[in-house]
Amino acid sequence: MNENIQYIGETLWPGQIGHFFIILSFISILFSIFSYWRDTKDPLTEPVRSWKFLGRVGFMTHALSVFGIIGILFYVMSQLMYEYSYVFDHCSDDLPMKYIFSAFWEGQEGSFLLWMFWHSILGFVVLKTGKKWESSVMMFVGIIEAIIASMLLGVYVELGDWIYKMGSNPTLLVRDIFDAPIFQQADYLSSLKGDGLNPLLQNYWMTIHPPTLFLGFAACTFPAAYAAAGFYTKDFKGWLTPGLKWGLFAGGILGIGILMGAAWAYEALTFGGYWAWDPVENMSLVPWIVMVAAIHTNLIAKSTGRAIKSTFIYYSLSFILILYSTYLTRSGILGDTSAHAFTEMGLEPQLIFMVAFSALVPIILYILRAGKVEVHKTEESIYSREFWMFVGALVLLFSGLIIAASTSLPVMNAIISIFNPEFEGTVIKDPIPHFNKFQIWVSVLVTILSAKTIHLRYKTKEWNTNQKKSFVIKTLIYAAIAGVLTFVTSLFIDFYHWKYVLLTACAFFTIIANSHYLVSSIGRNLKMAGSVVSHLGFAIMIIGTIASGLNEYTITNMPFAMRELVKEDNLKTVVNLIKNEKLFTKGYWLTYEGDTIIDKTRTFDIKFERENPTTKVIEETFHVYPNVLFSNDMTKVAATNPDTKHYIEKDIFVTVASLPASQIDIELAKEEEDSLKYIQYNLSVGDTIFTKDKFGILEYLTFDPKNEDFLKSESDLGLGLGIRFYDLDKEFNELIEPIVALKENLLYQYPGQINALGLKVKLNDKTFDNFFTPEDELQYEKFNVKQNKSFDYGDLKITLLGFDSEISNPNYKKEEDDIAIKGLIKVEGDGFTHVLNPIYVIRNSRPFSIKDYLPSVGLHLRLSQIDPQTETFTMQLAMDERTSQEVIIDVAEDVTRTDFLGLEAKVFPGINMFWVGASMMMMGMLLAFFYRIKQKYA
Amino acid sequence: MKKTYILGVIAIAAAIVIILNGAKDVSTYATFADAAKIEGSVKVTGELNLDEEIIFKPEIDPNVFTFHMIDSDGVSRKVVMNKPKPQDFERSESVVVTGEMRNNEFVANEILMKCPSKYKDDEIRIRAEL
Incomplete structure (x- = not known):
C-alpha cells in the first residue's frame, strides 16, 4: 500500500473507535475473569473495593465495548461506507434498510458479535440474580466470552518463523485487506460498490432466525457455567435450582431457533422440506437434545439428590456441542456434505482451540471434584419416577451422540488423513434413511417413557397390589385407545411399514396418557403443566412427521410418464406449463396465467383447479404465486421462492423449478x-x-x-x-x-x-x-396566415384556429420571464382531422419554436414568427420523404419458446401437526421456566 | 445385579448394534470404474468437464440435464441428472453426484456442487472499471 497517498472521502474515525472497542472488550473481559477468580478465592467484605466489584466493572466494560463495536458496525453499514471491508462485503446501494440486520450477521464476525451481545445481556441477568453464584458463574462465562472476543482481534502472533493471524477484525478497510492497483488512485472510493447481501438471505427469516438461535446458543453457556461453578465451589446441590431455570430457558429458546430454521427451509429455501438431516441442521439439534436430557437429570437431582454428576456432564456436553457445531459450520470442514455451511476464513486453529479448551475445563473440574459428590447407598427403584426419567435422559443422550457421530464423519476423515495421506475419506451414502432408522427407535422409547413416567412419583420404593393393578389397567386402556386412533389414522395416511404403525401407536399412547394426566391431576399440580405440554407436543410432532414425511407426494409428475416403463420417471417431479394452456396432473388442472416483475422479483400467477375424479366437476379453484429473485445486478435469476397453499390438514407447496434459459440469464x-x-x-x-x-x-x-x-x-x-x-x-x-x-x-x-x-x-x-427524415434534411416551406384562415399544403388543408397559453409538452420546460404560446392548428386530410400544437417561445428576448409532428402523414409544423402589428403568423411546414411504403x-424460425415454466407442486399431509407439536414442545419448556422464576422457593 | 449395570450393558449392546449397522451406510467416494462394479447407489466426486456441452432443454424436459464429469481417476463420463439444472452449475468447482452406472452413463438423482466462495475470491470487483 502506498503510504504517501492522501485518500479522498474516507471516514476513518469509526474504524479507529471500533478497533479500540475490540481491544477493550478483550482486555476488560480478561480483567473481569481475573477479578471474579480472585473473589472466589478470598472475597473481601468491603463491598466497594471488593474483587467482585472489579469483576463487575470488567464485565460491564466488556459488554459496553461489545455494544460499541456493534453500534460502530451498524453505523458504517447504514452510511454505506464502502471503504470498510465488512460494508463492502455485505452491503450495497440497493440493499433495503430492513435487511441491514441480515447483512450484519451474514458474516462470521457479525454473528460472533451477536453471540457476544446475548452473552452480555444474559450476563447482566446473572449480575442481578446470581447473588453468591455471581463470581464463580461469571468467571466461567467470561472464559468463553474471552475466547469469542479473540475471534475479532485480528492481530498477528509471531513466534519465530511461525506467524498466526488471530481473529478477523471487522473494522478493517478494504485497502488494508486487498492489494489492488485501484488503491493507487486517491479517489478509489468513488468507484467502490458493495457486493450486497446474497438474495437468498434477503428474507424476513434471516432477520429473526439468527438472533433467536444465537440467544439459544448463548443461553446454553449458563447452565454449564452454573454446573462448573457448583463443582468449583463444592456446593454440589445449590446450583441445581438456578441451573434448571437456565436449562429450561436455553432449551426453549434454542428449540424455537432451530424450528425457525426448519420453517425457513420449508417455506422459502426450497430444500424440499423442513428437515433434511443436513450437517448444519444436525449440529444445532444435537446440543438441544442433550440440553433436554440435562433438564431431566436436573429435575431428578433437584428432587432426589441423585444424578448430580450426570447433570453436570449433560449440561457441559450440551455447551461443548454448541461450540463443536460452531467449529463444524464455520471451519469449512463440512465442505462437500452440507448445502449451507459458512466458508472458511482462517479461524480454524482458533475454533479448534475454543472447543478443546471449553471441553478441558469441565473435564478437569469433574476429575477433581466428582469423588466429593454425595453417593446414595441404595439404587433408584424401578417404581420411581427418577429411574425412568434417567433412562429417558440416557436415550436422548444416545440419540444425540448417534447424530453427532454420523455428522462428524468429515472430521474423522480429516483426522485419519493426517496419519494416512492416501486415505480417500468416507461419506454417508444416503443420509435421510441412515438417520431415520435409528431415530425411529429413539422416538418409540421416548414416547413410551414420556407417556408413563409422568404417572409415577419421585422416591417411590415399592408398589402395593392396588397400585400395580391400577398401573396395568391404565396402561391397557391407553394402549387400546391408541390402537383405535392408529387404525383410524391408517384410513387417511399410508404407513408402508409396521415400524411406522408402531411409532404412531406409541405417539397416540403418549397423547392419551398425558391428556389423562392433564385432566385428572393438573389442577393439583400446576408445576407439571409445562412438562405435559412438551410431551404432548412431542407426540403430536411425531405423528405430523410420519404423516407429512411418508405421505408427501408430487402433483406434478409427468402426466405421460408410465411408471413401470422407466424407473426415472418416478423422479420426474417437474412439469412444463405453457402460458394460458391448461394441464391436468393428479386431479388438478394447472394454468400458468401470467407474471409480473416488480423490482427484483418476478412473481408467477398459477391457477389450480381441483376436479372431482368421478363427476369431473371443478370443486375448488385457487391461485398460488411462487416467485424468482434476480441477482442484485438484474442479470440472472439468483433464487426461487415457493408459495404454499395452506389447509388445516395439508399444505400444497409450489415452486418454479425451471424457466426458459433466456429468462434465467x-x-x-x-x-x-x-x-x-x-x-x-x-x-x-x-x-x-x-x-x-x-x-x-x-x-x-x-x-x-x-x-x-x-x-x-x-x-x-x-x-x-x-x-x-x-x-x-x-x-x-x-x-x-x-x-x-x-x-x-x-x-x-x-x-x-x-x-x-x-x-x-x-x-x-x-x-x-x-x-422518418432527419430534421436537417427536411425542406421547410414558409406560410404567413391570420387567425381562422386556411391554406393548402400538398393534399392537406391547414387552418390556424387560435392560441392557448396552457402548455404541457415534454419538450418544453418553463423558465421565468418566458413568454410562450401554443398554436392550435387544424390539419385536414383524406378522411382525418388532427389538431397540432407547435409552441412559440420568447426567452431572454429571443424567439424560438418547438415543432409538432403528425407521424401518420409525416408532417412537421413550426410557428416561427409572430408579427403583433399585422396579427400575421409565420408557419414552417415540411414533409418526410416517404418515397417508399416498403418495410x-x-x-x-425454430425459435425456442419463452412462454413456459417448469412447475413443481408437492403435497405435505398433516404438516401442521408437525409445527403445532414442535412449537408446543418449546412452549412447554418456557412455560416451566416462567413457572419456576415466579416461584420464589421453587 | 445393579440396575445401573444392566442399563450400561444395554447401552453398550445398542451402541455396538448401531455402529455395525450404521457402518453399512458409509462408503468411500467412488470412481466411475467403481460405480460400474457396484450394484445400487454410489457417490462419485469429480470436476465438471467443461470441454463437453452441458445440455439442459427445459422446453423439452425440465427434469433432465446432462453433463460430463471427470472423476478422481481422470476418467470423463456422461452424467444424466434427473433434476432441473441448478443455478450457476457451470461455475461449480467440484461436483458430487449420487446414482448408478448404466451403459457407460452415470444416472444420478442427487447432486451437490461446491461453488467458488466470495471470500476466497481475492479479485476485487469494481464496477467503474468494467
Missing part, C-alpha cells in the same frame, strides 16, 4: 439470440411472405403502436407493424406487432414472437429511415 439470452438465423423480407401492407412452412400477411402499419413494453419505455417515436402468421393448414394464426422506436437518438427493437409457431420477427432499423423485416 442475460448471457444465455444473448447466446440464444445470436444463434438465431434471421432472413430479411421487404414488403408493403397487404403483401404475403412465405417461410419454410408458414406464411404471414402484413395487415397494417402504425405510428401509434400499443405494445405494453413500448408504451412503458416512453419512447419519442415508434413505428409498428401488424403482421399475422398462419401455419400452412390455416388452422392457427396469430397477429404480432414488432416495433422499432426512437428514444433520445437511439433506436430500440421490440420484436414480436409467436411461441406456438416458433417465430420471431424484428422490424429492421432501416425501415425507420424510410418513414423491411427479419424473420427467424
Whole structure:
C-alpha cells in the first residue's frame, strides 16, 4: 500500500473507535475473569473495593465495548461506507434498510458479535440474580466470552518463523485487506460498490432466525457455567435450582431457533422440506437434545439428590456441542456434505482451540471434584419416577451422540488423513434413511417413557397390589385407545411399514396418557403443566412427521410418464406449463396465467383447479404465486421462492423449478439470440411472405403502436407493424406487432414472437429511415396566415384556429420571464382531422419554436414568427420523404419458446401437526421456566 | 445385579448394534470404474468437464440435464441428472453426484456442487472499471 497517498472521502474515525472497542472488550473481559477468580478465592467484605466489584466493572466494560463495536458496525453499514471491508462485503446501494440486520450477521464476525451481545445481556441477568453464584458463574462465562472476543482481534502472533493471524477484525478497510492497483488512485472510493447481501438471505427469516438461535446458543453457556461453578465451589446441590431455570430457558429458546430454521427451509429455501438431516441442521439439534436430557437429570437431582454428576456432564456436553457445531459450520470442514455451511476464513486453529479448551475445563473440574459428590447407598427403584426419567435422559443422550457421530464423519476423515495421506475419506451414502432408522427407535422409547413416567412419583420404593393393578389397567386402556386412533389414522395416511404403525401407536399412547394426566391431576399440580405440554407436543410432532414425511407426494409428475416403463420417471417431479394452456396432473388442472416483475422479483400467477375424479366437476379453484429473485445486478435469476397453499390438514407447496434459459440469464439470452438465423423480407401492407412452412400477411402499419413494453419505455417515436402468421393448414394464426422506436437518438427493437409457431420477427432499423427524415434534411416551406384562415399544403388543408397559453409538452420546460404560446392548428386530410400544437417561445428576448409532428402523414409544423402589428403568423411546414411504403423485416424460425415454466407442486399431509407439536414442545419448556422464576422457593 | 449395570450393558449392546449397522451406510467416494462394479447407489466426486456441452432443454424436459464429469481417476463420463439444472452449475468447482452406472452413463438423482466462495475470491470487483 502506498503510504504517501492522501485518500479522498474516507471516514476513518469509526474504524479507529471500533478497533479500540475490540481491544477493550478483550482486555476488560480478561480483567473481569481475573477479578471474579480472585473473589472466589478470598472475597473481601468491603463491598466497594471488593474483587467482585472489579469483576463487575470488567464485565460491564466488556459488554459496553461489545455494544460499541456493534453500534460502530451498524453505523458504517447504514452510511454505506464502502471503504470498510465488512460494508463492502455485505452491503450495497440497493440493499433495503430492513435487511441491514441480515447483512450484519451474514458474516462470521457479525454473528460472533451477536453471540457476544446475548452473552452480555444474559450476563447482566446473572449480575442481578446470581447473588453468591455471581463470581464463580461469571468467571466461567467470561472464559468463553474471552475466547469469542479473540475471534475479532485480528492481530498477528509471531513466534519465530511461525506467524498466526488471530481473529478477523471487522473494522478493517478494504485497502488494508486487498492489494489492488485501484488503491493507487486517491479517489478509489468513488468507484467502490458493495457486493450486497446474497438474495437468498434477503428474507424476513434471516432477520429473526439468527438472533433467536444465537440467544439459544448463548443461553446454553449458563447452565454449564452454573454446573462448573457448583463443582468449583463444592456446593454440589445449590446450583441445581438456578441451573434448571437456565436449562429450561436455553432449551426453549434454542428449540424455537432451530424450528425457525426448519420453517425457513420449508417455506422459502426450497430444500424440499423442513428437515433434511443436513450437517448444519444436525449440529444445532444435537446440543438441544442433550440440553433436554440435562433438564431431566436436573429435575431428578433437584428432587432426589441423585444424578448430580450426570447433570453436570449433560449440561457441559450440551455447551461443548454448541461450540463443536460452531467449529463444524464455520471451519469449512463440512465442505462437500452440507448445502449451507459458512466458508472458511482462517479461524480454524482458533475454533479448534475454543472447543478443546471449553471441553478441558469441565473435564478437569469433574476429575477433581466428582469423588466429593454425595453417593446414595441404595439404587433408584424401578417404581420411581427418577429411574425412568434417567433412562429417558440416557436415550436422548444416545440419540444425540448417534447424530453427532454420523455428522462428524468429515472430521474423522480429516483426522485419519493426517496419519494416512492416501486415505480417500468416507461419506454417508444416503443420509435421510441412515438417520431415520435409528431415530425411529429413539422416538418409540421416548414416547413410551414420556407417556408413563409422568404417572409415577419421585422416591417411590415399592408398589402395593392396588397400585400395580391400577398401573396395568391404565396402561391397557391407553394402549387400546391408541390402537383405535392408529387404525383410524391408517384410513387417511399410508404407513408402508409396521415400524411406522408402531411409532404412531406409541405417539397416540403418549397423547392419551398425558391428556389423562392433564385432566385428572393438573389442577393439583400446576408445576407439571409445562412438562405435559412438551410431551404432548412431542407426540403430536411425531405423528405430523410420519404423516407429512411418508405421505408427501408430487402433483406434478409427468402426466405421460408410465411408471413401470422407466424407473426415472418416478423422479420426474417437474412439469412444463405453457402460458394460458391448461394441464391436468393428479386431479388438478394447472394454468400458468401470467407474471409480473416488480423490482427484483418476478412473481408467477398459477391457477389450480381441483376436479372431482368421478363427476369431473371443478370443486375448488385457487391461485398460488411462487416467485424468482434476480441477482442484485438484474442479470440472472439468483433464487426461487415457493408459495404454499395452506389447509388445516395439508399444505400444497409450489415452486418454479425451471424457466426458459433466456429468462434465467442475460448471457444465455444473448447466446440464444445470436444463434438465431434471421432472413430479411421487404414488403408493403397487404403483401404475403412465405417461410419454410408458414406464411404471414402484413395487415397494417402504425405510428401509434400499443405494445405494453413500448408504451412503458416512453419512447419519442415508434413505428409498428401488424403482421399475422398462419401455419400452412390455416388452422392457427396469430397477429404480432414488432416495433422499432426512437428514444433520445437511439433506436430500440421490440420484436414480436409467436411461441406456438416458433417465430420471431424484428422490424429492421432501416425501415425507420424510410418513414422518418432527419430534421436537417427536411425542406421547410414558409406560410404567413391570420387567425381562422386556411391554406393548402400538398393534399392537406391547414387552418390556424387560435392560441392557448396552457402548455404541457415534454419538450418544453418553463423558465421565468418566458413568454410562450401554443398554436392550435387544424390539419385536414383524406378522411382525418388532427389538431397540432407547435409552441412559440420568447426567452431572454429571443424567439424560438418547438415543432409538432403528425407521424401518420409525416408532417412537421413550426410557428416561427409572430408579427403583433399585422396579427400575421409565420408557419414552417415540411414533409418526410416517404418515397417508399416498403418495410423491411427479419424473420427467424425454430425459435425456442419463452412462454413456459417448469412447475413443481408437492403435497405435505398433516404438516401442521408437525409445527403445532414442535412449537408446543418449546412452549412447554418456557412455560416451566416462567413457572419456576415466579416461584420464589421453587 | 445393579440396575445401573444392566442399563450400561444395554447401552453398550445398542451402541455396538448401531455402529455395525450404521457402518453399512458409509462408503468411500467412488470412481466411475467403481460405480460400474457396484450394484445400487454410489457417490462419485469429480470436476465438471467443461470441454463437453452441458445440455439442459427445459422446453423439452425440465427434469433432465446432462453433463460430463471427470472423476478422481481422470476418467470423463456422461452424467444424466434427473433434476432441473441448478443455478450457476457451470461455475461449480467440484461436483458430487449420487446414482448408478448404466451403459457407460452415470444416472444420478442427487447432486451437490461446491461453488467458488466470495471470500476466497481475492479479485476485487469494481464496477467503474468494467
